[in-house]
Amino acid sequence: MIRKLCRAPGCDEVAAEGEAHCAEHLAEVKARAAAGKQQAKHSAVARAGAQFYRTRRWKQARLAFLNAHPLCADCGEVGLVVEATEVDHVVPHRGDPSLMWDRSNWQALCKSCHSRKTAREVWGGAVDRPGWSIPAGLRASAIPVVLVCGPPAADKTTYVQDRARPGDVVVDLDRSLEAVGGRAWEHDAAKVKAAFRLRDEALRSLCCKAGGTAWVIVMAPSRAERLAWCGALGARTSVVVLDVDAGTCKARIEADPGRRHARDAMRAAVDRWWRAFDT
Structure with missing residues (x-):
């Protein structure tokens, strides 16, 4: 078994299973993330994005793009074959229609990679698990x-x-x-x-x-x-x-x-x- 220490500077506790931090620092990370998300949800950029992503035109364009680009671009950069489920704007559109609809500004990502990128762009946070092809909610194996x-x-x-x-x-x-x-x-x-x-x-x-x-x-x-x-x-x-x-x-x-x-x-x-x- 490979064990790892908590990522928090100066902490010598073992990280919780499947996490990057010990229990104490994990709670702090989650609290900061929750506060950042709440603030971002009420921003003008978030409201503009929500309206854009609800349009029928976007939903149809998104589906067509994923059919043409079925694999995550970020995961592919490190040799991983991971299903893409999200269409990302490489340069955040910030409500700008020209960036929203510029297909050269689109890329297909898996949910984890997209969430991590959005976290950095919107509220400066980070997620502990990168966009590897590890299923969400995976429970520990009962066998070796x-x-x-x-x-x-x-x-x-x-x-x-x-x-x-x-x-x-x-x-x-x-x-x-x-x-x-x-x-x-x-x-x-x-x-x-x-x-x-x-x-x-x-x-x-x-x-x-x-x-x-x-x-x-x-x-x-x-x-x-x-x-x-x-x-x-x-x-x-x-x-x-x-x-x-x-x-x-x-x-x-x-x-x-x-x-x-x-x-x-x-x-x-x-x-x-x-x-x-x-x-």
């Missing part, structure tokens, strides 16, 4: 978990197949995509959404398992993300990082006919993984 991390083509799936035993649980987005009729690195919006729902159901079911080991496959290049996964999955989680070098990963991608449809995206994700990697 092995979190297997690495860049694309690091042979994470093979690693798990060689070690999993009958009765073990394997949670892998690629496997979920195949189960809904897609394939790894699928960009079809409906299939990506269905795969995330299936994968998240499997993760949430771990709190009720009675035996075996759960193998959870993610990319998780940063130590911060691996810590967040460990906090969410519980104290019985161990971590394996397959830090296969970029050249080897790219050679495997080139040699695999099954990856032909996604070679460019996978090569770029390998580079992003290594830029974000830390131990």
